Amino acid sequence: MTSILELHRLSKTFRGGIVAVDNLSLDIREGEYLTMLGPSGCGKTTTLRMIGGFEYPDAGSVMLDGRDVTNDPPYSRPVNMMFQDFALFPHMTAEENIGYGLKIAGVGKAPTTERVRAMLDMIELPGMGARFPSELSVGQQQRVALARALVNNPRILLLDEPMSALDAKLKESMQVELRHIHDRVGITFVMVTHDQTEAMIMSDRIMVMHAGRIEQIGTPTDLYDHPRTAYVAEFLGASNMIPATIRRDGGEVVACAGSMSLRLDRNTGDSGTRSLFVRPEKIRLVSREGAAGEESSTFSGTVKELFFSGNMVRIDLDVGAERPVIVHRQLDTELAAAGLPGVGDTVTCAVSPEALKLFDTAEVAAMKAEEAAA
Amino acid sequence: MKPRTRQVLNFWSLFTGPALWWGTVLLVPYLMMLAISFYTRQFPFHVPDFQFGNYITLIADSQYFTVLLRSLWIALAVSVTAFFLSYPLAYFLAFKVRSNRLRLFLYTAAIVPLWVSYLLRAYTWKTILGSEGILNSFLMWIGVINEPSTIFLYNQGAMVVTMAYIFTPFMVMPIYASLEKIPVSLIEASKDLGAPRFTTFRKITLPLSMPGVLAGFTFTFGLSIGDFISPILVGGPYSNMIANVVATQFGMAMNWPLGSALGVVLLVIVLGIITASDKLERVGRINLG
Missing domain, CATH: 2.40.50.140 (Nucleic acid-binding proteins)
Incomplete structure (x- = not known):
């Protein structure tokens, strides 16, 4: 499989000398579902945000499709993010939220309407487009956030703790659904979570992070059955x-x-x-x-x-x-x-x-x- | 004691004070003003009547209408000036200042003039804009002008500057409060979806801060349209506003009925502005959820 994104010796230190990411290198493969797993403060979110362009590394590079995007702002890289709090625009309807990226890109009105409708069908919320985020349930809000992040057909979809706002029952069904959507759209998904069960259920590969470094990377069964370090053994299962x-x-x-x-x-x-x-x-x-x-x-x-x-x-x-x-x-x-x-x-x-x-x-x-x- | 009796007793023991206050210093004076506005003037005083002559004078006599228009125009100019001074400051405080201490310091520095006497602050501008003032001295020092200019003080421009300075805190506070509430993730999401800085500002930040802008406009417009001091201190001829005319009618002219009619008009304008901004904000709030 070809790699779509290469992180090369990334490092990021925050003010106050907190080392968030420490010399991290990683190849992400086209079309895979990769999860960065670790406790809070392990650097997984910072890594995700550097891929999205919300943080810039102190050292190292981010190569997307062989192009150096390390210091590109978020609006000029074909990567989209589903935010932990969903970040839906409260003054726009579900439709307007989903169509926002298309409108900015200058896609015409008719194709936008059509594409938004297709997205609403995909997330199983047909006919709900005219509602404002405040009129939707948490689960529906999450679907709208997902549709909004996918509407521009990004090369990579970033998911920041996507299930943290959901209750246990809803979480389980959304995990399956998100996995199905990944398989259907064929876009590379990179997710951050601290929930090891979620990571194992959803991912093709899991990268366990600890103190800004990669502890181990591999398939869920690999990591579960053959943990290379005691840290991985304890963290998973x-x-x-x-x-x-x-x-x-x-x-x-x-x-x-x-x-x-x-x-x-x-x-x-x-x-x-x-x-x-x-x-x-x-x-x-x-x-x-x-x-x-x-x-x-x-x-x-x-x-x-x-x-x-x-x-x-x-x-x-x-x-x-x-x-x-x-x-x-x-x-x-x-x-x-x-x-x-x-x-x-x-x-x-x-x-x-x-x-x-x-x-x-x-x-x-x-x-x-x-x-x-x- | 029966629960019902206790409830009534509780209610009145708490609200008798406010009710008396509201009635005697607000409701009664308003009703008196409204009543007197229909009286007939009979020098040196007035007699009870019910006729619209005072209101007709306000429309027919162009000097009153001019004052009314001038007041509206100056209040608008003050509000717009205060907006352009306040929004960037509030934006800077809400999004650009990282240190909480620095933010608090800058915010307080912008608000603290409210604790200083209004008269004193208005008077300060005399020493800045006057012919012996700081502005003239500075311009002469850098060689832009050779002798002190009198164009800065005693005109409407000076009034707008003075009032904008005095009322800016009332614009900064609500705008800052509304900007501060906007989650950073919304701005990041907009950029993530392809919108550069300015587009993000236009489509996300500005619409979401509109309730604060409206509140700020309501404050500054309402406060400046009824202003009475800056026309006297820094306004020259042709700078009378409604409040000055009201004062004259109640004082020197001894024409209480006309003064009351003017007062009623001013009250209606301010109430109209508050209602309009409330309506607009409600429209926004449906969208905001």
């Missing part, structure tokens, strides 16, 4: 991060924490004290769900707490390690038939070597300290 001692035992490598002794991949080069990472849903309950595969190791723990959330249950197991092991299980018919364990019960679990990963303990400690400070 739920995770267990347990201090463990790594031992070599003949041909095998084993991680020990509390009463657990788990077999790792044979090629693991680490040794000493490490943070053992495992996703809560990769741990099976052997006593309820039957035996695991050959390579798996088993361990047992005492149920400390149970959290029921409809289709899921979270079990906190005490294994004598520094912190409890968290297990997530889907409440399918099998598990329902076998019955859930109660608090104080001892259960046997299994986990396969592929599900285990080791991170540097110091790195995890630094991350935890940063979280606590924030």
Whole structure:
């Protein structure tokens, strides 16, 4: 795939010496849905705003279709933005809002009317064009903002936290719809969000940012299953991060924490004290769900707490390690038939070597300290 | 005590004061003025009557009509001048000044003259525009003129300048308040959609600040059309405004009925302006939502 936008060693420091973006390079591919993910203050919004022309970098360049647009104002680059607060013009109707870009571009009246009508159909608000933003619901306002940003057929659509104003139900349906609209119009979407679920649902690729730098970039499954850093592992989804001692035992490598002794991949080069990472849903309950595969190791723990959330249950197991092991299980018919364990019960679990990963303990400690400070 | 009795008691214990105030110093005088405007003059005083002779005099006698037109024209000139002085200042404060402290300082500096006596401020312009004044001294110093000029003071221009200076705060405040409310994202969105700075100003910023502009115009127009001091201090001959004529009629001329009729006309003009600006603002507000 060809790249549509290249960010080359971008840096931006705000007044007061706050480094927002630090030497960031990125290639965005034509037609993809890329999400910049990270906590507030990680530099994702600043990066987006530099692509849109609302901020100018101190160093580095922004190349759009091979053309240097680094210092171009917003009105002279073919990039449009959907703002977090939607930024609909309150003194214009939905139609006038959507048609604003066309009017400025000097498109005639008849083609404008036609295009605006087509956009209203696309966002499923036909006949609502004469309403003012104040007469529309939040969800409708968002659709109008989307139509307004797409009406000029931009090379790239920027989305700044598009779902933050919506309630949970509406958010879910808009996520699907926005994804569909992306696939239909074929325009490159670049979104900023702090919501990891949203990022995974919607994106072709996710770029996890931390302190102005790219932590990791890849497909959602890539990032979820193969996080390169403890930061990414913790930020995306739920995770267990347990201090463990790594031992070599003949041909095998084993991680020990509390009463657990788990077999790792044979090629693991680490040794000493490490943070053992495992996703809560990769741990099976052997006593309820039957035996695991050959390579798996088993361990047992005492149920400390149970959290029921409809289709899921979270079990906190005490294994004598520094912190409890968290297990997530889907409440399918099998598990329902076998019955859930109660608090104080001892259960046997299994986990396969592929599900285990080791991170540097110091790195995890630094991350935890940063979280606590924030 | 019954709830109803308590409510009535509460109501009147709170509103007796304001009602008395409103009635005795506002309603009664207005009604008296309206009544006297229909009286007949009978030197040295007047007798109760109901006739329109005073109003007919105002229209038929060209000197009154001229004063009325002049007042309207000067009030308009003052408002327009104040607008062109105030809008850029308010815009600069709302969008260009980044530091909150600096913004507060500049805003206060623009507003603070309101706390100084009106008379004193109007008088100041005499020392600026007069033949011995600062302006003349400056022009002579830079060599533009050789001897003091008298063209700056004692004319309508001097009145407009003086009143524009005095009433500018009333224009700055509402415009700043309306500009400050405009979210920056609207301006960014307009630029994002292809509109350069000036187009964005014309299509987004200016329309959204119209309520403030209207409020400012209402203030400055209403205040300057009834002004009485600047014609005396810095206006020369041919600078009488309605308020001066009203004063003369009540004073030297001892013609209260005619003075009252003029007062009623002035009141109607000001009420008309307030109503019109309120209507216009309502139209805007539907759009603003």
